[in-house]
Amino acid sequence: MSAESLQFVAGGLTTGAIYALVALGFSIIFNASGVINFAQGEFVMIGGMSAATLFASGMALPVAIACAVGAAGIVGLMLAKFAVGRARRADVVTLIIITIGASMLLRGLAQIVWDKRIHALPSLSGHRPVELFGATILPQSLWVLAVTIAVVAMLSWFFGQTRLGKAMLATSYNRLAAELVGIDVRIVLLASFGLAAVLGAIAGVLIAPITFVSYDSGVMLGLKGFAAAILGGLGSFPGAVVGGLTLGLLESLAAGYLSSAYKDVIAFVVMLAVLLVMPGGILGARTSARV
Amino acid sequence: MGIIDRLRPATSLAGMVFALMVLGAGVAAAQEPIRIGSILSVTGPASFLGDPEQKTLEMYVERLNAAGGVIGRKLQLTIYDDGGDAEKARTFTKRLIEQDKVDVIVGGSTTGTTMAAIPLVEQAQIPFISLAGAVGIIEPVKKWVFKTPHTDRMACEKIFADMRERKLVKVALISGTGGFDKSMRAECLKVAGRYGIEIVADETYGAADSDMTAQLTKIKATPGLQAVLNAGFGQGPVIVTRNYRQLGITVPLYQSHGVASKQFIKLAGDAAEGVRLPAAALLVAELLPDTDPQKAVVVAYKRDYEARYKSDVSTFGGHAYDGLMLVVDAIKRAGSTDKAKVRDAIENTHGYIGTGGVVNLSATDHLGLDLSAFRMLEVKNGDWALVK
Numbered sequence: 001m002s003a004e005s006l007q008f009v010a011g012g013l014t015t016g017a018i019y020a021l022v023a024l025g026f027s028i029i030f031n032a033s034g035v036i037n038f039a040q041g042e043f044v045m046i047g048g049m050s051a052a053t054l055f056a057s058g059m060a061l062p063v064a065i066a067c068a069v070g071a072a073g074i075v076g077l078m079l080a081k082f083a084v085g086r087a088r089r090a091d092v093v094t095l096i097i098i099t100i101g102a103s104m105l106l107r108g109l110a111q112i113v114w115d116k117r118i119h120a121l122p123s124l125s126g127h128r129p130v131e132l133f134g135a136t137i138l139p140q141s142l143w144v145l146a147v148t149i150a151v152v153a154m155l156s157w158f159f160g161q162t163r164l165g166k167a168m169l170a171t172s173y174n175r176l177a178a179e180l181v182g183i184d185v186r187i188v189l190l191a192s193f194g195l196a197a198v199l200g201a202i203a204g205v206l207i208a209p210i211t212f213v214s215y216d217s218g219v220m221l222g223l224k225g226f227a228a229a230i231l232g233g234l235g236s237f238p239g240a241v242v243g244g245l246t247l248g249l250l251e252s253l254a255a256g257y258l259s260s261a262y263k264d265v266i267a268f269v270v271m272l273a274v275l276l277v278m279p280g281g282i283l284g285a286r287t288s289a290r291v
Numbered sequence: 292m293g294i295i296d297r298l299r300p301a302t303s304l305a306g307m308v309f310a311l312m313v314l315g316a317g318v319a320a321a322q323e324p325i326r327i328g329s330i331l332s333v334t335g336p337a338s339f340l341g342d343p344e345q346k347t348l349e350m351y352v353e354r355l356n357a358a359g360g361v362i363g364r365k366l367q368l369t370i371y372d373d374g375g376d377a378e379k380a381r382t383f384t385k386r387l388i389e390q391d392k393v394d395v396i397v398g399g400s401t402t403g404t405t406m407a408a409i410p411l412v413e414q415a416q417i418p419f420i421s422l423a424g425a426v427g428i429i430e431p432v433k434k435w436v437f438k439t440p441h442t443d444r445m446a447c448e449k450i451f452a453d454m455r456e457r458k459l460v461k462v463a464l465i466s467g468t469g470g471f472d473k474s475m476r477a478e479c480l481k482v483a484g485r486y487g488i489e490i491v492a493d494e495t496y497g498a499a500d501s502d503m504t505a506q507l508t509k510i511k512a513t514p515g516l517q518a519v520l521n522a523g524f525g526q527g528p529v530i531v532t533r534n535y536r537q538l539g540i541t542v543p544l545y546q547s548h549g550v551a552s553k554q555f556i557k558l559a560g561d562a563a564e565g566v567r568l569p570a571a572a573l574l575v576a577e578l579l580p581d582t583d584p585q586k587a588v589v590v591a592y593k594r595d596y597e598a599r600y601k602s603d604v605s606t607f608g609g610h611a612y613d614g615l616m617l618v619v620d621a622i623k624r625a626g627s628t629d630k631a632k633v634r635d636a637i638e639n640t641h642g643y644i645g646t647g648g649v650v651n652l653s654a655t656d657h658l659g660l661d662l663s664a665f666r667m668l669e670v671k672n673g674d675w676a677l678v679k
Contacts, residue, residue, distance in 0.1 A: 004508055007538070011504035018501060116339070118526045120558045127561065129537045136537050210533075211501035212526045212558060220499030255505035260494045261468075263505075 003134025008256040009249065010132070014141035014210070016248020017148045021203035022225025023232060023240035024151065025196040031159075031235050032168045032192030035095045039079060039103035040200055041222020042110075046072045047201025048213030049110060052119035061122065069201040075106070076197020080190045088189065103222070110215035121208035140209050147206055148241060151199065155237050164191055172235075231271050233281030242282050247271065324367035325360070325628050327352070327618065328393030330383045330408060331422075331611075332400035335375035340400040343608030344422055345370055346600055348397065351615055361619050362626060369393060373404050380404035381411065388415045394628040397614040399423050400607075409436055418621075418634045420614040422607070425474070429657040437637055437657045439613040439647055440606075441571070441664050443471070443522075446548045447479040449569040449665040450520060451486035453678070459518040459543065463492035463510040465503070465531060466522040471549055475522040491516060496527060503527070504534045511540050518542050524549035529558045536562040543567065548665070551606075556670055567678065569665040571606045573646045575675050579666075588644050609646030616645060 022044060029037040050068035055061055083098050124143050129136040159165035164187075171178040171188045179185055203221075204213065211217070224247065232243025247267060254266035274282065329348060332341035352368040360366060369391050371383035380399065387393045388411060395418045399405030402425040409428070412419040412435050421428050421438040428438050454462060462483070466476040476493075483490050492513045494506040510519060519542060521531045528550045535544055544566050546555070551570035556563050572579060576589040592612055593604045620643060621636035622628060640659065643650040648664025667678040 004512055007508045008505050011502045011508075015502045117554065118529070118558060120560075127533075127536075129539075136539065138537055207501065210530075212529060214526065217499065217526075220497075221501075252502070252505045255494075255496075256509055260496060260506045260509075264497060 005256070006133055006135035008252045010135045010137045010141070012249035012252030013245060014137070014144060014248070015251060016228075016245035017141070017144045018203065018207050018211070018221070018244070019224050019228040019247050020148050020241045020244025021144070021151065021206070022200065022221050023229035023244045024155065024237060025200045025203075026226055026229040027235050027237060027240045028155070028196045028199065029192050030229075031172045032188055033084075033095070034092050034172065035084065035099065036226070036234075037193070037196060038096065038099045038222065038226075039106060040196060040225060041218030041220075042103045042106040043072050043076060043197040043200025043218070044204040044207075044221050044225075045110060045213060045215065045218035046075055046106065046197075047204025048121065048208035048217070049114050049119060049204075049215065050201075051205040052121045052208055052213055053114060055121060056119070061124075065205045068205055069198055072201030072204070073194050073198045076193040076195075076200075077190055079197075080193035084193070085186060085189055088186075103218070107215055107218070114215060116215060118212045118214045119208070120212050121205065123209040138210065140206070144206050144210075147202065148244075151202070152237055152241055159237075164188075168192060227268070227271060229281075231274060231281055233283045236281070236283045239281055239283035246282070322364065324365045325362075325622065326367050326369065326391060326393040326395075327615070328387035328391055328396045329368065329370045329398040330373050330380050330387070330396070330400075330404060331370055331398050332375040332404060333370075333372040337375040337401045339605075340422070340607045341372070341375075343596075343605045344398070344400055344611035345372075347596065347608040347611040348615055350595065350599055351612060355619065361622055364628075370398075373400075375401060375404065377403040377407040381407040384408040384411045388412070388417060393417070394630065395618050395622075395633060396420070397422070397611065397618060402428065405438075409433060412436065416634075417630055418618070418637055420617060420637075422610040422614055426478075432655060432657050435634060437617070437652065439617070439645065439650075439658075440610045441548075441647060441660050442478075442658070443475040443547075444478040444482060445660070445662060445665060446475065446569050447482050447522075448486070449662050449667065450545050450547075450567075451479075451483060451488050452662065453567065453569075453667050454488060454518055454545070455486050457518075457543070460487055460489055461491045461513075461515045461517045462488050463494070463513055463516055463519045464490050464522065465492075465494045465496070465506055465510065465519065467498055467524065467527045468495055469498050469524055471524040472522050472527075475547055475549070479520065479522060496531075498525070498527065500527065501530065502534065503531050504538060507531070507534050507538055507540065511538055516542055518545060520545045520547075522547050522549070526558070529555060532559040532566060533562045551668070553603075556673060556675075563670045563673075565670060567667060567669045570668050570675075571609065571647060571664065572666055573604060573606050573609045575666060575668060575677060578675065578677055584644055584649060585646070589646050592646050606646070613645035613647050613650070617643060617650065 025040045047068050050071045051064050054064035123140040125139045167183045168188050171185050228243040228247045229240050232239030250267040250270050251263050255263040331344050333345050352366045356365050373380040397420045399408050399421040402423040405421040405423040419436050424440050426442045466472040492510045496503050521528050528546050546568040548569050572585045573589045576593045579586040596604045621633050625632040625636040638652050640652040648660040650659040652659040668675045669678050
């Protein structure tokens with residue numbers, strides 16, 4: 001593999017890991033409630049913006065990051081409690097529309113609370129690129145990849161081993177049955193939004209040093225993350241990661257070898273082709289793939 | 292018969308009122324205000340243009356009035372906010388012309404709102420100074436339409452002139468897909484040949500892309516590459532600059548005037564070192580040598596604006612300053628607000644020094660700026676430095 005193609009792969013993996021982190025948030029909420037939360041990109045933005053402003057006001061970087069993640073978690077809980085929770089008897093489509101409204105509201109609030117400018121956050125371990133067989137990778141990209149892997153491992157443990165995690169899974173399979181065996185679905189809903197918001201904020205603070213952050217940076221990330229989640233199989237955590245990395249690599253390779261003007265087109269055409277063959281996504285539930 | 296009888300007192304009363312008005316008009320004419328109309332995009336997506344423009348116009352009209360007005364008459368400013376909507380801009384322009392009966396119009400923050408106003412001002416024959424960017428506003432020349440901001444074609448020319456001087460002829464172009472980026476890319480491609488520049492690569496990236504290493508890797512592998520030009524606006528150019536250093540590309544990198552603010556250096560950090568870009572004199576007011584003809588004007592405007600509004604000065608507010616002052620200068624020379632005379636005076640403006648540059652208007656040039664309006668800057672030690 002030439003240094004050039006290795007560089008394309010490195011770039012693609014970084015972007016892909018970012019998409020994967022956003023996609024994971026979509027999958028958590030989908031698993032717990034069947035809702036596709038279109039405010040997921042806004043959680044990423046809130047994480048990045050909070051960390052950037054807290055750091056700029058003189059707070060130490062780790063503290064700023066912790067506070068930002070916490071703040072996003074609270075926003076997630078509030079969204080679940082005051083918007084989605086109130087309408088929980090409505091059908092899923094209504095809830096999805098509520099999340100679209102919430103994303104607009106959060107973007108508007110961000111313009112007022114912060115501003116319309118672009119903000120930056122320093123990298124966790126410097127800007128000096130690491131050289132690898134002729135390709136260069138930013139240390140922050142390695143952080144993104146490592147944290148993505150760690151998050152997936154923790155989520156598998158959480159949903160496989162803990163009571164709350166199992167309760168969340170049970171609710172997603174059959175809400176009525178879950179209620180009958182004594183699971184409080186309101187807590188499950190709260191937990192899923194809180195968790196997804198925290199995850200989104202982690203993505204936000206990790207990528208802010210690479211891509212910067214502004215009040216509207218959640219829109220595109222949310223869309224790409226959603227695409228990645230669908231590609232990998234909505235609801236599957238390994239699927240979210242595979243989907244994210246695949247999408248990132250597709251974009252990067254298309255830009256490098258074909259045409260940068262049509263890289264998004266190429267990536268999405270490939271995505272459509274994959275979904276035609278595997279409607280449930282690469283690692284999605286096989287039930288919908290049954291012929 | 293009876294009707295006429297009853298009307299008689301009414302008509303005579305009307306006659307007296309009319310006579311009074313005619314008598315009064317002679318006195319009032321001296322104090323009749325000079326009516327300046329303006330349509331600006333103060334809210335909406337282009338508010339970053341309209342907001343400083345409004346603030347600038349209000350501040351300077353206030354100042355001129357405090358100093359006794361122009362040719363002995365006060366200025367009366369009427370501003371309408373079109374919110375960036377061309378249809379609203381058209382309606383408000385109509386209102387300025389028909390109801391407010393303005394003498395001159397300064398405004399049109401965006402190219403879209405300006406283009407909507409042009410047919411109306413041309414028809415009503417009112418001098419109009421636009422604050423928007425596109426070359427199309429003044430090309431072809433329209434009798435009543437002028438503009439103050441420099442164009443993206445001039446930015447391309449400034450950059451290419453600098454490249455030619457450094458003997459960099461094989462240039463790669465990388466640009467975003469936004470309106471600003473696209474327009475500048477097209478203008479650069481158009482004028483490159485005139486400066487002997489050969490565009491050897493032409494890559495693009497999406498407005499919200501987070502990684503441009505793929506495009507830059509491709510550019511890096513282009514044989515004979517001597518320089519890279521990034522036509523862009525927003526966060527894209529910052530990511531390009533960082534990726535550029537990450538990949539260890541050593542040929543000079545040029546950015547556009549779209550990122551000419553301290554914000555760019557702050558975001559790109561060390562990666563910005565050595566980057567060159569063209570910028571208006573206003574951004575480097577303090578750096579200009581004392582011999583620079585523009586120094587006094589830009590320093591004064593910057594000081595006034597920042598003292599009053601406690602926010603950083605922008606070139607957009609500067610365009611409004613230039614528009615207003617061109618009008619004031621022309622009215623003084625015309626000695627009246629007769630629309631045709633004011634128009635002719637504007638067109639004959641020569642050697643007027645504004646924030647955008649030294650303005651020399653003529654019957655064939657309704658912009659009146661040359662490449663000296665732009666200064667070539669280089670990032671050195673985390674700050675701007677004037678080239679040469």
